[in-house]
Amino acid sequence: MSAASLGSEATASAGSDVGAGAARQNLERQREPLTKVLGARTAKQLGKLSLETVEDLLRHYPRRYGDPGQLTDISQLKVGEHVTVMAQVRTATIRTMRSRGGAMLQATVTDGTHALQLTFFAKRAGVLRMHEDKLRPGRTGLFTGTVGEYRGSRQLTHPDYLIVGVDAADEDEAVLEASRPIPFYPAAASVPTWRIGRSVRTVLDPLPDDYFVDPIPEFLLDRHGHLPLVPSLRDVHVPDDSAAWKRGLARFVYEEALILQSALARRRAAHEALTSVARPRRDDAMASAFDARLPFPLTQGQRDVGEQIATDLERDTPMMRLLQGDVGAGKTVVALRAMLQVVDAGGQAALLAPTEVLAAQHLVTLRALMGPLAEGGMLTGADDATRVTLLTGSQGSKARRAALAEAASGAAGIVVGTHALLSETVQFADLGLVVVDEQHRFGVEQRDELRARGDRPPHMLVMTATPIPRTVAMTVFGDLETSVLAEKPAGRAQIATHVVPADNQAWLTRAWGRIREEVDAGRRAYVVCARIEGDAATEGDGDADVDPDLDGADDQLLAADGGIDLGAAKPVAAPKAPLASVSDTAAMLGARPELAGIGIGVMHGRLSADAKAEAMDRFASGATPVLVSTTVIEVGVDVPQATVMVVLDADNFGISQLHQLRGRVGRAGHASLCLLISRADEGTVAHERLQALAATTDGFALAETDLELRREGDVLGAAQSGGRNSLRLLRVVxxxxxxxxxxxxxxxxxxxxxDFTQHPALAQAIESWLEPAREDYLERS
Structure with missing residues (x-):
C-alpha cells in the first residue's frame, strides 16, 4: 500500500464505539509494514531504529523542538559525539587539493560566537557545486555528523544537512516550514532527524482525523481537554507553534498513564474476584508463642503493619500486599509472624528468595528466630511446632526428595526456596501464603504463576528493601496494596560512608588498614567487585561477566556519565580501566602487608551451593573474616559481626544497589564503615549518586534522588534489559x-x-503493551 492510499481507505469503523471487527482493522492499520507505505529502501533505513510499522513510526516522538532562530551552542560539542546542530552558514569555499588530487569544500557554520567546520571531498569540483549553492552565507540549517578535530578545530566530515526554508516542495511550504518549531527525533548516523520527519509526514499527512480508533474513550478526552489521536499526532510531529506540541505531548503522556493504570486495574479486579481460604488468628498457637520468645520488642511500625497483614489473611479474598521497608527495618519478623498465622490456621507458607545464598540465609534466620517452634516432630520441638525446610535447584537428590516430601505432606509449615518453588513438581498440602522477597527480581507473570497454585489462590506478601517512591509504587505495583516500615528497630548502628578516589593510593592503603583494625577487633569485612574474573579494559561500560546467581541483579550497573536524554546520540566512549574482579582482588588483598595472616574468602554465583554455604560459614565464624564477593551478598545476608563494606568501582552501581550493599554492615550495634572506591569525575551523574549516598542512610530519600538522576526506563527496567522503553513520554516524578x-x-x-468490551481499542493497546517484548515496564521496580 502506498502512503497516498492510506488516507483513502473507508474509515466508517473509526470512533469510540467499535466492534471486534473494527478493532481488528484498527490493529491492521497500526501494524501496516513501512515497506508497503514508504518503500523498501526507506523502510530498511528506518528499521535500523527498530521502526517497522506505521505505529512504530508515528509513535517515534521528537525528543525536543528547535526554533529556527535558536542556534545550538557549538562550544558544548564533544569530539567523538554524533550530533545534530542548528547553525548559520558563515562561509563555503571549494578548492582543488594539489597533494592528493580531487576537490574539497570547506564551510564554516556558527552559533553567533563559536564556529564549526564542515568538510566535503569529491574527485571533481563540479560534484561539490550543489553543496556550495545550498550552503550560502546567512542561511540556517541542521547539520548531522560525528564531531572530529583537525588542527585544533572541531569539524563534521561529509555531514548530512537540511537548510531551513530551502529543502521544501515550493516557496509557500518553505515559508511555512521556516516559521514552525523543528522536531528533533531520536536518530542515528545513517538516519538523520529530518529524514525521520519526512517519513512521518509522508505517512501522517494523508490520514483523515478518524483513521485510527482512539484508545482513550471519548468521554475521557473531553474530561481532560485532549484532542483525538490523529490530530494529536499532527500536534506532536507538525506543530504550528510551541503550544501545539505541548498540547499533543500532554495527551500522549496521559494515554501512556491510562494504558498502564488500566492494565494494573484490570489485573487487580480479576484478582479480587478470586476466592482464597481465610486464615484466622489463634491466640493460643505458634504466633503467640513466637511473640513471647522474641528477645526484642516489636516497633510500633511492625505492630501496625502486622495488624494490616493479619486482617488481610482473615479474609477469603486473597491478600496482595507490598511490604516496603528500608534496610534493617525488620521485614523478616513481620513476614514470619504472618507465616505463623497461616500455619496456625492449618496452612503452609512459602518464602521465595531470588538467590540460593539468600534462601539459605533465610532458612538459618527463621530457624534461629523460631527456636523449638521450628523443630516439629523432634524431641526438642515445642508443642504445635512445625518445620522449616529448604528447597533449591542445586540440592542433591536425597535432600531434594526429603524437602519435596515435607512440603507435600504438610510436615513443613514453612518452605524456603528459590525459583525452584515455581516448578510443577513442587506440591504443597495446603499453600496458604506466598512471601516474595526482593520483588524487583521477580516479574508480574511469576507473581501470577504463584497466585494460581491450587484451586484457590494463596495470599501473597511481596517484600522489598529497596524503598520505592510513591509514584513508582503506583505505576509499577498498582495491583498491590502497600505497607511501609519506616521505623528501624533499636540497636542499629550508624554507618559512616565515604567516597574514596581510586587513584589516591594513600587513602586506599588506609582503607585496607581499617579492615585490619576491624578484623583484629573480631569483626568482619566485605569487599565487593562487579566481576568474577579479571578482564581487559573495555569500551564504555563493558559487560561484566554476569554472576549466574544474581538473576539479572547486575543489570543495575549504570554508565558513569549517566544518560537522561531519551534517544540522544551517545558519544563514542573512551576506554575505561578494567573493573575489579573477585579473583584478582582476593589475590591482591592476600599480598597486602596490612592483611598479612588474615584469611580471605570468595563468594560469587558460579560456586556450587555447598561452596557458597561453606564460604558464608567460614566468613561468619571468622575463619576467613574478609569476604571478596560479587553483589550476590546484596540482599538479606546477615552476619552481625560485619562492620566494613568496601565497594570497588562503586561509580558503576546504582544508588539502590549501593544502599543494599551498605545494609550488610551495622547490623549488631557496632559502629560501621562503608567505603565507595570510585573513578567518577566531579560533575558526573555517577559522582552525584555517590555523594548522595554518603550524605544520608535514609533509603526513602535516596530513592527519590535515584529517580531524579536516572531515566524512567532504567527505573522500570526496560533500559537494563536492552529493550525499548515502553514509557516513551511518561515520567513518574x-x-x-x-x-x-x-x-x-x-x-x-x-x-x-x-473486560473493556465497550473500549476495544484500549484493550488492544493494553495487550500490545503486554506482549513479551514490551513487558519490561511491569517487570521490575
Missing part, C-alpha cells in the same frame, strides 16, 4: 498528577466494564 488522574479513570473504566 514529573507526571505524578497525571498518573493519579489516570488511576482514577482506569478504576472507573474497570468497574463499569471489566
Amino acid at each position: 514529573r507526571d505524578a498528577k497525571v498518573i493519579d488522574a489516570a488511576r482514577v479513570d482506569a478504576r472507573e473504566l474497570v468497574n463499569d466494564d471489566p
